[in-house]
Every structure is written in structure tokens, then in C-alpha cells.
Amino acid sequence: MSIKGASINLRFETVKEFEIESERYLGALDYGVRKHLSHFSYHWDPDEYNITILGAGPLYGLLPGTKRLVGVYRSPINGILTLSTLGGASIELLKSGFDLVEIHAKCPRKSILVINDGKIEIIPYGRVPESAYALQEELRQEFMDRFPYPFRILGTGPAGHYTCFGAALSKHIKNGRFDRGSEGWMGRGGLGSVMGRVHNLVAIVFGGTHRPRRPALLSDSRRLNELARKHFSKGYMQVAYDATTKYRFDPNTGTGGTLGNNLFEAQSETPSFNFQMIYLSREARQQLWSKYIKPHFFQPFQQDTIEPKKQKTCGENCPAVCKKYRGDLKKDAEPYLWGGTLAGILYMNDAERLVRALDDIGVDAIEGGAQVCCLMEALWRGWIPLEDAGIDERPNMDPDPGCYSRADSEKNARIAEKLAYDLGLQRTKLSTHFREGFRKGVRILTDKYGHSFKDIAVYSCFGDERSNAPNPYWNPGFLMPSPFLSRFCTYYKEGFFEPEEYGAKIADSIVSELINENFGLCRFHRKWLTGFVGPLFKEAYGIDLDPYKFCKELAARMIEYDHKSYYLPAPWESERVIDLVATYASKLAEAGNETARNWSDRFVKDKHKTALEYWTRTRRAILAYFGRDANI
Template sequence: MRYRALIIDVSAKSWELREYRLDEVLGPIDFGIKLHLEDVESWKRSPYDPSNALVLGAGVFAGSKLFGCHRVAVVFRSLETMGLHVSTMGGVAYKFIGCGVHAIAIVGRAHKPTIVFIRGSEKGVESVNFVNIEPHHLESIYAGYGGRKGAYALEKWLIDTFWDYISETHARPIVVGPAAWRTIFGALVSVDVDLTRRDLVEGSEEFAARGGPGSVLAQVHNVAAIVAGGTWRPQLPTTLLNMSELSKYVSDALGKDYSSAVTEATTKYRYDPHYGAGGTFGVNYPHYRELLPLFNFNSIYLRKEIRKRIADLIIEHYWKPFKEEVFEKSKVWRTCGEPCPAACKKVWRGKKVDYEPFEGVGPLIGVMKLDKSVKVVDEIDQLGFDAIEIGHVIAWLLESVYRGLLEPEDIGISERPILDPLLLNVDLWSRNAELALELVRGLVNKRTEVLKLVAELGIRRAAKILDDRYVARVSALGLRFEDLAIYLPFGSHGYMTPNFYWTPGFLVPIPITGRYWTNYSTTFMEPEEYAKTVFVRALKEYELDNAGFCRFHRGWAEKILAKLYECLGVSIDIDEHAKEMYRKIVEYNVKADAKPRFLESERAKDVIVTLATELGASEWESKFSKNRDDALKEWWSRFAKAFAELLGIDPSYAEL
């Protein structure tokens, strides 16, 4: 078997097939790294240059009967981090693989907004077609079509307009929404298609969002959608195609029955009897409780008793109504689009509810009512935003108003937010949902000068400009804009915000953050020990993504990945291969001026420092209390040194 990829030049409207030996390119991430680092050398130019290839591809197990192996990985140079980034979306490869290749790379820039169609037959790629769409037409679809708007409307329009093509090829469109054209926070959006009802499958929507791949597809390549499908099937051994053979092979490799291993490993995501709920929303709230990040992470400064009281309110007002409806009454559970016993998509009144989007415009900004946050999440999704990033943007801007750095009119909101955690008043706090909705719409329309800055430049660069613009407020309050934002800086301009966990894991010097390529448990330890745990997870998560596996299946898939590759005749040391690829990502980012830099925001520093106190790491607690910045620099640079040693690179990959 070879890894097959299609390079599609949307300026020249041409395409070229490439094939790679599996010891050279084992999956979509390897292909993306190779293309960016060695072929197009995108680090040499601006990330807005058309050489910034958008690579989108399946793992080599796509087309098999393995559970959870149809994730698509997207590799691109992020307009946020300025370095190479990887994002993924579930289930999409299940239909995409029919187009005749494992992966595609979009290069060049189309003259007009374009939809790329790729059709595969038994022999491979049969045709690639380019259909232009006038900007005003695209806008009118985004404004409303088929009862939806934004990205969802575009996908519905594609289904209706190109129904013959879609019904023949079973293609599942991948689209961008307005956020991708007007901000750097745009996601790739794909909702599964119900071919019988000729409609979108409610609850199966997937987003490749972190780092903004949608913005790269739209703003760099002028592409609005990719529609790929067909009848091609990769040549896979029968062991991976015949369910009973596969079951025996996996059971032998695991030393336990395949289906019980899958059930056990995915309990959290399907249904955990301990909580009487499942899915990330269903489990994270009762699990993390007083460790949840609340009020733009201001919870890290609160006494545990107060945090416990707020957590009780969250459980009562936010989590219980979800649990009752989704696990006791309606039980609408969906998959991402591939057959999967975990069915992790839990649907509440027609909307898929996951922890992070509902945390970002939920308790992170004081909102603890599902009927309020669901409207904001739905708006974020339809506009095609990265929900985690936009959660940070909203929380940061609202707190900037709350603290007096901004006035409500600076960001186009109708009143001051209510962000006092000591109020213990769910009704009052939940009023912030309306302001969040105003902000989401304001950002996509760049309604004020401040919102325009944030939408186009991201949090880090906008914060520095705002420090100058509002210098009097900054000096009167003794507070800079970036002090309220939480991110890891990369090079001169890049940054990435963390996922919503109280952990150092997203703020340590690693080349790719904002994803689970780290240890994100609530822990604090010696930097050398912590570096080891982050290193292991970074490699393992890369391995899963590169193989196209859903990380919710990591509990069993990770253990037998090498054995699964053996089935394809690949016998390489997967961990060594992962190390090599990870080193290349570091190499790319060093060349692209995207080295991880020491934290520059007070809040980001405090996320780590307060955790040491919370967890009783007394030696570090006392070091931090004597001189927080010096001690944190020591911890952070010792981490970088240890991480570099593990990876076999120079510690200068990170900047103090």
C-alpha cells in the first residue's frame, strides 16, 4: 500500500497525484509536514501566501472496519500561531476516502470564491472540478438558506444544488462559514448528510477548528467548500475488512475481547454509570467541579469553598437539566458519521452538546443556563468559528469591560457584563449570554474598531495595540490588555489559547498547543517529570491523529497501533517515527518565527502558579511567593531543557 495524495492548485485549476511509501509518509500529518517543510517551504513567506497549503487527509486505516479510524487531520500554517498546526474532525474520512486518495492539499489562490469537487471511481481519482460562486451569492446563502444560516446554510445549499453529484458519490461537504472570511478564527465545518432525507444529520456536525484552518482555506486559497466522495476503496487486507477476522485479530493483540475493550475504553464518551451521564459535557462537570475554569479563569484566585458553591450551582442549573433530558428522557445520541458504539454526540433539544463550546460561553463567562448558552453556541457554529478560541475572545473582552479597560460601546455590547463570582446568582450571571451573542455577531461583522483588530489580528497582537490606544486606562488601572488573556506566545506575533482546563499543559513550551497533544490533567510537578508526561502524550496523540483515529478510542487503539500497521506490512518503530515527525514540526516552527515564548500575560502565569498552591506543591509555592516571575521562568525553562533532551533537539527551540 502507498499513501496517495492529490495536490490541487486552485489558481491553475490543475491537479497532480502523488504516492508515497508508507515508511516515508505514514499518514496525513506526515504528508502535511513534508509538503510544508520540504516542498513548498511555506515558512519562507507570509502565512497568507498561497504556498500555505491546506492539507486534509485520512489515515491509512480509512475504509476498514476498525472503530473510530475515520478522522480527518488538517495540516496548515496557522494565522494565529504562525507555525505549523494540526486540527482534526471526526467521521469525515468515512465518505471522503471514496474520492480516490488518502489526502488532498489545496495550494494556489482561486480568482473567485470556489467550490472544489473531487470524484473517485474504483480506479482512483476520476475528476476534479472547480465551480465558482459569486461573493454576493455566497453572502446571500450565508444570510439564510433552507432554514439555516452561515456554514450550515452553505452545506444545505450544496446538497440541494448538487444533489445528483452528492447522491452518487455520497460526498459529505466540508465548508467554511462567514467567520473564515472575516476573522482568523474560522473553522472547517462538516455535517453528515442523510441521503434518504436529503438533509443534514442533526447533531453530527464536526469542526476542524483549532488554529483556524477555515480562515486559511477561505482567505489564503479563496475556497468556500470541498466536496469529495466516490467509490474508490484502498487496498486493505481482509483482516481489516472482515468483521469477524478483525475482531479476532484485535482481541488477540489486546488480550481481551474487542467489543468489551472498545466499550470499556469509551465509557466516558458513551455513558458513565457513575455519573448517570456521558459525553464530555456529561462527565467533565461532575468530575472537575471546583477545578473548573470560571469567569475567565478568575476562579483560580477564589477560595475552594466558594468554588465548591459555584460548582454546586453549575451542577444544579447547567448539568442536571442536560442529564435529565439526554439520559433519562429523549436519549438522542449520534456518531460523528462513522459507525461507532460510543455515539459520543449527545443532543439536547436538537443541538449537540460538548464540554468545550458550552464551557466557553457557559461558566467561563458566568452563564449557567443551557437554554441561554445553546443560542450562543449555535450562532458560533453556524458562523463557523473555532468555539474554544471564540470563548477566550469573549471572556477576555467581557472582562476588559468589567475591569474598566474598555467601555461597552468599544465592543458594541449593550451593557456591562456581570462577572462577580461572589454574587452567586445564576440569573444575573446568565445575562452575559446576550452580550456574548452581541459579541459573536459583532466580531464577524467587525462592528467596532476594537472588534476589527481582534478579528483580523487575534488576541495577542490586538492586546498590544490596545495597550497603546488606551494607554491612560492601562496606566490608571495598572493592568495591560494581555494580562487578562490566557495564551502561549509563539515568536513575534503568534499565540494559542488553551483548552478549558486548569492545567499547565497548554502553557508549556511545546510546538503545538491548544490541542490534546499534552498532559492536561490537573497536576503540578517538577518540570523534568512533567516534561516526560507531556512528551509521551504529545507523541501518542500525534500517532492517533496521523493514523486517523479518534482520541476517544485511545484506550484500546494506542495499545495495538503498531500491530495494526503490521497488518499493512509496515513494521517501523512508531514512537521513533513520531519523534522524527515531531522534531520536523519544531524545525518548521523555528524557521517560521513561531518558537514558543515565555508567558507574557499575568493570568496565564497565574494559571500555573495557583495550581502549585492548590495542589500543595509547597517547595514551588514558596518559590513563587518569593519571586513569581523568576521562579516560573526557572520552572518553564527547566521544562524546555528536559523536553528538548527527550526529543533530541537544542533547547533554543523555545525562547525565555
């Protein structure tokens, strides 16, 4: 048995089909990393030369969580090799007749790549889409007749064509209609911008009637259940059901999904006001939670989404039903924190305005949201004249709960919504400064307005000029010098550790997460699927694969690539980021953590020296785990 791929050159409109023996196809990420290394893509700027690989996982089959589409490309945001994934979308890719597509070069004009039941064509589109959502609807109507079977649209928004931080959207189509609430984003790393600016693609439309080329075991429920019973003492659907309680509905917390869980767990530590809440006293943070975030942000989510069970799957037959929604808006933690509380918007219905804007322009909600939040704080501080932002009222980004009111949430949403549209559509001079990324943007603002904008910007540095906005947690794990920061490839459980121990924990998490990412598995199923990969390979392919060892080597190759590209993690340069780590240490020190106390005391004595030492030693430990010396 073999899998089938297609190498598409958009400039010359050529397609080379190829086959790989199934036993040699060990994941789309593995394939993509080898491809980028063999094409020396690290020699170029990722905006000038890039290769996009879209692939299904080798364990695709009846097991829930095995059908994520994996995208591999070099990120125009942070400069390193990266990936993003889309739940359920391998179904339509495999039906289109291919397991894997490689996209090279650039269309002469804005175009749509169509992969229809084994045939590939490039159709001119001719313009930049005005909205990611409107494009989905337009193309659904246009392609419905050509695809009288399941299909998907992986589309861009304007941000994918005008900026380096565009994302790619795909709404699941069921019986010819969009299945409201089940849409997914390939958000992190700027895939929308790789499509829009490197390939000149507006969308990729794919679907068909082909049968997946996978070993029989993977579509045989009886044999899969036998295997699951051997390993877990119960059938696979029951294992998946039990392992995904948190994402469906947890009776212990009374909530579900990423947003519900994050808010329930964080409570008074919910990130807000561009992370300025870290400077508040414990009591003031508690007041923010009990007076605003809990009644006006968390409870509306509970009432409008969790209680009426507004939930969907990504397109897979999956008992986790992790997609929570209200109306036409999906409710996930990252967009609603960066597009809500962190923007000083503490009322859920106001946050929907900003999230809708970020979605509409087709932007990575973390990267775009972090830029909006930084601008909001700068405007509040008076660092940017209001007229330069095209507004006539100042946002209120004061985290003090005594200085905040209902009207501030509404006002902040109004301003942030405008800033988001400006960024995506590049329609003000101010927004054009961010076209090539957050870090370059704050440098321009500093030159122009004379304030140290980097000190209120929340990002990790890569190389001399690129950066990466973190997932919205008050946890150093998302700021540490890991080369995989744009995903969950880090250690973020509570705790403060010596750098050597922390580096090893982060490296171990990188490998475990890469097992899911590389094999196209949903990380929400990690409790059972990650450890099941080895037995599945053995039974399905007859291969004795050690997934951990394999993915550790894969991570090492990705690090090798990054070293060749010179976009390596660089020390923290933002005061806010250093404060995030220092205040986290002091918070845990108060709770009795001795390691945190030691480091917290050192942060108080000499914050910058301590930060550099902690960062450097952690980086050394991460690299040592993968057999490399730090080259900083």
C-alpha cells in the first residue's frame, strides 16, 4: 500500500503526483521538515520563499481525534519552521484523492487552488477578499455544484494578504450548508499570510469521493475495540469519552470547552488589561473577578453556551464535542482572552465585537489580539495621539476595579474593534507600522513617539526582528526560549523550577506534543491517544515505532533548521514580559514554593540580570535535551 501526494507549482501551473510506501510515511510534520531542509528554504526570507505542506496523519481512521489536517510551513511571524492543524479536515483531503499536497511558488494573480476528486486546477480570483467569513460563503455557493460530495474551503481574509499574521479559516460544510459553530482556524504561525503573500492564494478548495488509503485495521471497529480493550480495558469510544470530559462538560466544574475551563481555573488570575492585572494586589484581582469577569463574562458563557449545550464537533465523529458556540461565534479561550479581558473588555457581548472583527479580517487572534491590546494600553497612556488612531475617545485600560465601569467595556470594545479592522485592512498609517509584525511595529512607534513601546508589548523574541505573541496564560511556560512557542509545546502546569529542571520539562512536553501534531492527532485526546500511537503502528503497519524517540529526533531536526535560519529564540526585551515571570515567581513564593522564593528575591534585587540568567539557563537545558549546545 502507498500514500499519494501532489507537488504543485503555482507559477508554472504544474502538478507532479507521487507515491510513498505507507510504511515510510511517518507524519506530515516529519515530511514537511525534511522537505524544507532538502530545499534549503532557511536561506530565504519566509515571505520570499516558502513551501506549504498539507497532509493527513498515518493513523487516520475510525478512532476519534485522528483526522486533523496538518499544515507545515515557515512562519512569517517568528521566522521558524512551524505548523498548524485543523480538526476533521483530513476527511476531505483524503476524499480529494491525496494524502499530502506540497505547494510551491506564487500564482501570477490572486487565485484559488481547487483539488476536486483527483483533479487539480488553479482558478483566477483576481482580488483580496474583504472578509474571511464572506469569502467562505461566496466560495461555498460558487463551488457547490462542482462538489456534489463533501468538500472544504481553507480560506484567507484580508490580513493574509496585507500583513504577516494572517490565519486560514475553514467552516465545516454539512449537507451543503455550513455547520454553525464547528469552524476551525489554522491560526498560529501565519498560514493565511503564507497563502496570501507567498503563494498568492485566496483559498484552497478540496473534496471528492476517494477512499482513504490506510491499513484495514484503522477502519475496522471490531478490531480497534479489541486493541483498545487490551490497552484500556474498554472500547475506544468509551476511552475517548472518559478522556475528554474537560472539553465536553465536567460535572466537577460545571463548565466545558477551553474558554469555560480556562476561566474556571484562572478566576482572579484571568489575564486582563494587557496583563497589567499582574501588578494588582490579590484583593483587587479578586474584585475584578467577582465584580466583572465572573458575572459578566463567565456566567453569560455558561448561560448562553454551556447550559443549552451549544456544542459541535470539528467534523469528526467525536464524543468530546469541544466546539462551544453562541449564534455564529465559536467560543474558545485564546480569542476571547486576547479579544476580551486582555483588551479591557469584561462583558461577554462586548468581547464578541472584537472577536468578530479579528475573525473577519482573518488574523491569528493571539498575534492580532496582542497587538490590539498593546495599542489600547498605549492610547490609554497617551503615548499615541488619538487622532493618529482615528478615534476621539481614550480607552480605559486601568486595571484598578475601582476605576472601571460597564461603559468602559463597551467603549473599549468599540475602539478595539476599529483598531482590529485597521490592522487587517491596513487602513490607517498607524496600522501599517505592524504590517511586518508586532516587534517591528513597536520599534517604529518608539522611533516615532519616543516611548518605550516594547515594554508594554507581550511577545517572545526570535532573531533580531521577529517575535511571537504568547497564549494568554499568566505562566512563564509560554514565554520560555522554546523553538515551538506558537503551539502548546511547552510546560505550563503550575510550579516554579530551577532552569535546568524547567528546561527538561519543557523539552519533554515538546516531544509529547509533537507526537500529536506530527501524526495528525487532536491534542484534546492526548490522555489516551498519545500513548496508543506505538501499539497502533505495530498493529496497523507492523512497524515497531517508538513515537517518543521518533519525535525527539524530529524536534532536533526542527531545531537544526532554526539554527540554519538564524531565527533563534532571543532574550526577553519587554519589561512586561519580564514582570510576567517575576510576578509569577513572587505569587508562588507567597504560596510557599521555596524555589520560587529564591528566584523572586533575586528578581527583586536585580530584575534584568536575573531574567537573563533564568532565560539563558533554561534555553541551555532545552537545547541540551536535544543534544545541542546553546549558541547565543
